[in-house]
Amino acid sequence: MDETASPTEHEHTRTGLSVDALHRALLDNLFYVVGRFPAVATQQDYYRALAFTVRDRLLHRWLRTVQTYKAERSRTVCYLSAEYLPGPQLGHNLLALGISDNAGEAVRRAGLELEDLIEAEAEPGLGNGGLGRLAACYLDSLATLQLPAIGYGLRYEYGIFRQRIDEGWQVEVADSWLRDGNPWELRRPHIAFEIRLGGHTERYLDAHGHSRVRWVGGELIRGVAYDTPIPGYGVYNSNLLRLWAAEATESFDFGSFNAGDYQGAMRRKIRSETVSRVLYPNDEPETGKRLRLLQGYLLVSCSLQDMLRIHLGSGDSLDRFHQRFVVQLNDTHPAIAVAELMRLLLDEHGMRWDPAWELTRRTFAYTNHTLLPEALEKWPLPLFEETLPRHLEIIFDINQCFLDEVRIRFPHDDALATRLSLIDETGPRYVRMAHLACVGSFSINGVARLHTGLLTDTVLRDFHALWPERFNNKTNGVSPRRFSNLSNPGLCALLSRVAGPGWAADAERLRLLEPYAHQPEIYPEWRRIKLERKRALARYIAAQTGVAVDPESMFDVQVKRIHEYKRQHLNVLHIIALYSRIKMDPALDPVPRTFVFGGKAAPGYAMAKLIIKLIHSVGEVVNRDPAVRDRLRVVFVPDFNVKVAQRIYPAADLSEQISLAGKEASGTGNMKFALNGALTIGTLDGANVEIREEVGPENFFLFGLTSAEVDALKRSGYCPYGCYRENPLLREAIDLLAEGLFSHGDRDLFRPLVDHLLHRDDYMLLADFQSYVDCQDRVDRAFRDADSWTRMSMLNVARMGRFSSDRVVQEYCRDIWRLEPVTIRP
Numbered sequence: 001m002d003e004t005a006s007p008t009e010h011e012h013t014r015t016g017l018s019v020d021a022l023h024r025a026l027l028d029n030l031f032y033v034v035g036r037f038p039a040v041a042t043q044q045d046y047y048r049a050l051a052f053t054v055r056d057r058l059l060h061r062w063l064r065t066v067q068t069y070k071a072e073r074s075r076t077v078c079y080l081s082a083e084y085l086p087g088p089q090l091g092h093n094l095l096a097l098g099i100s101d102n103a104g105e106a107v108r109r110a111g112l113e114l115e116d117l118i119e120a121e122a123e124p125g126l127g128n129g130g131l132g133r134l135a136a137c138y139l140d141s142l143a144t145l146q147l148p149a150i151g152y153g154l155r156y157e158y159g160i161f162r163q164r165i166d167e168g169w170q171v172e173v174a175d176s177w178l179r180d181g182n183p184w185e186l187r188r189p190h191i192a193f194e195i196r197l198g199g200h201t202e203r204y205l206d207a208h209g210h211s212r213v214r215w216v217g218g219e220l221i222r223g224v225a226y227d228t229p230i231p232g233y234g235v236y237n238s239n240l241l242r243l244w245a246a247e248a249t250e251s252f253d254f255g256s257f258n259a260g261d262y263q264g265a266m267r268r269k270i271r272s273e274t275v276s277r278v279l280y281p282n283d284e285p286e287t288g289k290r291l292r293l294l295q296g297y298l299l300v301s302c303s304l305q306d307m308l309r310i311h312l313g314s315g316d317s318l319d320r321f322h323q324r325f326v327v328q329l330n331d332t333h334p335a336i337a338v339a340e341l342m343r344l345l346l347d348e349h350g351m352r353w354d355p356a357w358e359l360t361r362r363t364f365a366y367t368n369h370t371l372l373p374e375a376l377e378k379w380p381l382p383l384f385e386e387t388l389p390r391h392l393e394i395i396f397d398i399n400q401c402f403l404d405e406v407r408i409r410f411p412h413d414d415a416l417a418t419r420l421s422l423i424d425e426t427g428p429r430y431v432r433m434a435h436l437a438c439v440g441s442f443s444i445n446g447v448a449r450l451h452t453g454l455l456t457d458t459v460l461r462d463f464h465a466l467w468p469e470r471f472n473n474k475t476n477g478v479s480p481r482r483f484s485n486l487s488n489p490g491l492c493a494l495l496s497r498v499a500g501p502g503w504a505a506d507a508e509r510l511r512l513l514e515p516y517a518h519q520p521e522i523y524p525e526w527r528r529i530k531l532e533r534k535r536a537l538a539r540y541i542a543a544q545t546g547v548a549v550d551p552e553s554m555f556d557v558q559v560k561r562i563h564e565y566k567r568q569h570l571n572v573l574h575i576i577a578l579y580s581r582i583k584m585d586p587a588l589d590p591v592p593r594t595f596v597f598g599g600k601a602a603p604g605y606a607m608a609k610l611i612i613k614l615i616h617s618v619g620e621v622v623n624r625d626p627a628v629r630d631r632l633r634v635v636f637v638p639d640f641n642v643k644v645a646q647r648i649y650p651a652a653d654l655s656e657q658i659s660l661a662g663k664e665a666s667g668t669g670n671m672k673f674a675l676n677g678a679l680t681i682g683t684l685d686g687a688n689v690e691i692r693e694e695v696g697p698e699n700f701f702l703f704g705l706t707s708a709e710v711d712a713l714k715r716s717g718y719c720p721y722g723c724y725r726e727n728p729l730l731r732e733a734i735d736l737l738a739e740g741l742f743s744h745g746d747r748d749l750f751r752p753l754v755d756h757l758l759h760r761d762d763y764m765l766l767a768d769f770q771s772y773v774d775c776q777d778r779v780d781r782a783f784r785d786a787d788s789w790t791r792m793s794m795l796n797v798a799r800m801g802r803f804s805s806d807r808v809v810q811e812y813c814r815d816i817w818r819l820e821p822v823t824i825r826p
């Protein structure tokens, strides 16, 4: 697209928003772009034709936005993230443009249903879980708040694997989301940068006699930009998601080809492209994977080179770079950016060390998303030296200056210097990426109040002692557009009636619902909306799993990545206990419950995969046992992703947020459930603490140890076997599991899990078991009183405004990014 061309020429044919204009454009694009005519076109074809039709309407907003930001040299935040989970785009973009109804009518006129076209879209699964989805919610809020922003990421050819379940076991299937092309992206061949890998460095004197370094040798690969528009909701702004794809500098090595080495001719091309081939499917790091280091470097180097291109291209001077751009590091995955900006300033732009360092640490801000020690990325020095030799030199120099400063402020405290060092010298040497991020950033934040507190008390305690002023909390939020308007239009219509149509861009207005929570006349409508979503989910579950669930039962839902700290297996222990209580006392009449699970396990995480098998195995027995099957049902919804999540959150009655206190940094599913009227059963962990404060303790089912009690019990010596011995119900549940009741008598299948619980139980399931069971009994009693449950459900929604991602983005803006909104006029 030529940025100088004035937009008006094509206004009416390619920008009309009326039913007629959309219908005509749909058929035009079906024929001229997709190359199909109605008689033979498939739903996929019509989806692509409609996508191009909507994209045309977005391009104009995007162009105006880019031109305005450029003309005004707007201060811009660049969000550097290795992961994005934007979800399906069609419905979201129609909502943002405010043309969902017109498009629905235009599609109906072509003889199809908009729903089906929306269903046809393969979502970009460029992330693992919370961190990736949060990035997408933030881009949505930045555009909606008219804040100049660029989301930088990687265009993985294969995203997070598709999850198929085979005999109860997870099977990973490659996610070829680009197979049918991606109508929402624009390849930008003219926005491409070379990056070097390997090689060595050479010192030389430049023309001014200054000692400089050049990095030579190794291999070069290219990063090419693919741009996707991110439209704001109800505003004209459309920001940018720029994803880099790796390519060979030479797409074909003629030399090898002429020498008859045909493989060789392609080898470099294939090698280069491998860098952005696939997303790492782990949401806990595994050290030492070279490709992962290359991915981080490709993302960072292309993004910083692009920012410098834009900055210098606008005639601005290098020393004002940090005034034009602020860069948010989404966890440590892009932390190499600190060393890369120094390299670009020193080696490519001839800046001296001190001004370069001053500029660098005034550019970056770092967000930490996990406390799990094993999750703090560190790279073996030899790998770093071999792959990024110049960066290792710069990291050593940064470390030198840093430790000098530490020793001046804390003389004689060598232990502190060792703990703070960017280099872990305790054993084999590693580069500590979290330390590089902290030293190179002016702001360090956690993602929930408890998490930030634990960060400053534990893993980053020494940095907090050094620079308390850099630390701040930014409690996560979620996009109401994606997780209410788009997922739950029925509820959204009611909310627009009581809180006004614009509530989704001003979520605090949900408070206007509060008085209605005390007026029973609205309760039937509220319950009808929930029941409709539950029926829709029941249909989806039947289609996906063959299991019939009763929409009238309580939908008790736990959907998130499978991980021991999230304790899906504690949920299963409760189900087994409830099952055996009913079997032992048929008079026990618990409210009928459907336990819904969903989530992917990292392919190499055996215990997580065993937990998925356990859920299916318990479901198999419970779902076909005549003694309980009309009161208990257990289902696992496969391939949990953003699209599936949009079906599940609106249909939930109870939201399971049962992680061991101190382990879940924040959680964001907890917010999406409550925003859709589900009540939460949870521990005082992550953002649960703040959700409970907002909705009121009386509208939240709390159980379990606090993080302080967890520490105390750990310190005093935790004996899980003791819990087993002293609690008959717990013993019964574990014994049933150990005896093979859920594994056709095979005692070996779940032995690893049983042994771990009885002898290690790192995540204290047994310690929290009775408190959890008692709490679930309270839930059971509460659900029987439909009106009080409905009141609590409405009060949860009314008090969730604070957890809109708009609120937290405004806080980032106020405390860290210091951006001014820029209104784009049509």
Ligand code: 26W
Binding pocket: 128, 129, 130, 131, 132, 134, 282, 283, 284, 285, 286, 331, 369, 370, 375, 377, 447, 476, 664, 665, 666, 667, 668, 686
């Ligand atoms: C290197 C592999 C890897 C990949 C992803 C390590 C760590 C991660 C992420 C930090 C894991 C993640 O997604 N963390 C989640 O981030 C959410 C958004 O802030 C929080 O709400 C969750 O509590 C946190 O687990």
